[in-house]
Amino acid sequence: MTHDPKVRPMVSDSPDGTVLTSMPGHTPVDRATAAARRVVDALLRTDRANANLDRVAEELDNIADHLEQHAPAVAERLVDMWHGEGVTRHDPVTGPENALAPPLVLSGRADGSVEGVVSLTIPYQGPPGHVHGGVSAQLLDHTLGVANAWSGRTGATAQLNVRYHRPTPLFVPLIVSGRMVSQDGRKVCSAGEIRTAEGDLCVSVDALFIDKPALRRR
């Protein structure tokens, strides 16, 4: 069976373990974005007094100037970046081209769930040594959207209810998962969670999505 690359894979026609997000690769843009993530992290850690940050600011501004000089108008880029993508390469959770994204890589399971493992560092910190509660909410919101697509549903979040069970640690592998739970007409209910590798439940979420019939998949 061949897949139209513009159409997301679904559990009904794809094997267990199918990668559902864009894998970071070795293209120049992915390498530049990975390097930008290192800069973001290192800026929070470096010695404020002895790292010659005046010079670093100048160098980063020069790089930004260069990139902006080669950028099309924003309206044009916005159209272009949504063309030909079954999965996004630019979103702030899984996007290899977005330095805000850790990035999280999600795979689909035969039971209809999706799952990924991610370790978060200092830029994602809330309480000392722990993940910001809003970061957890963001990871889970996005994961549920991918879970819905894996079950053949699309559409926007209407409600997101997040429960914090224990502080979520930085620097260790976190297992982020989600699944569609039920559907009633256009209302799709989904649930997800973040656990440590030891199985400790840190954050859980349930959410309501309003399904858009996916006309292309009929």
Next chain:
Amino acid sequence: MTHDPKVRPMVSDSPDGTVLTSMPGHTPVDRATAAARRVVDALLRTDRANANLDRVAEELDNIADHLEQHAPAVAERLVDMWHGEGVTRHDPVTGPENALAPPLVLSGRADGSVEGVVSLTIPYQGPPGHVHGGVSAQLLDHTLGVANAWSGRTGATAQLNVRYHRPTPLFVPLIVSGRMVSQDGRKVCSAGEIRTAEGDLCVSVDALFIDKPALRRR
């Protein structure tokens, strides 16, 4: 009345309009972080074929190497970054030293609410041309924490319930606000919202926090 800089200002002893987050300044670290934000944004917009991204990747890796060579051990930095700060300079929502943060600047009002205005760009995109739902959740979670502190409460989020009323546009001023609503023992209820400058309600939130008695404020 003089303030201990380690103690956050509170509505009971501070004027309307008191800035409650760290204002981005002209220090080298703040300028370097602002430049890093420009790089993150421009990487998503620049011409993938003609911006010499191999060279950009190399330059950014060199900057990251330099910053890391001047960084103390992570454990040491983690202790240091929480010393002497009444407000954080490094969190992923308001932190001037965190390139993930837009950053949002929040001020306290005499009525007990807090408010800030922010415009978001392509790194924060979810649906085409609109803010990622998880980004809105993150901004509101953090805003409620600041609102609670302005009302003299501290403590971690236990539940965060987000409602999405309409898509939140990129590139326009968004008004983010929050307030403590009620307290019952250690349970603190808070609410917030994101509106456009025209007053259209995009996202609302209510949340439950578990108060930690702030011993230093006795």
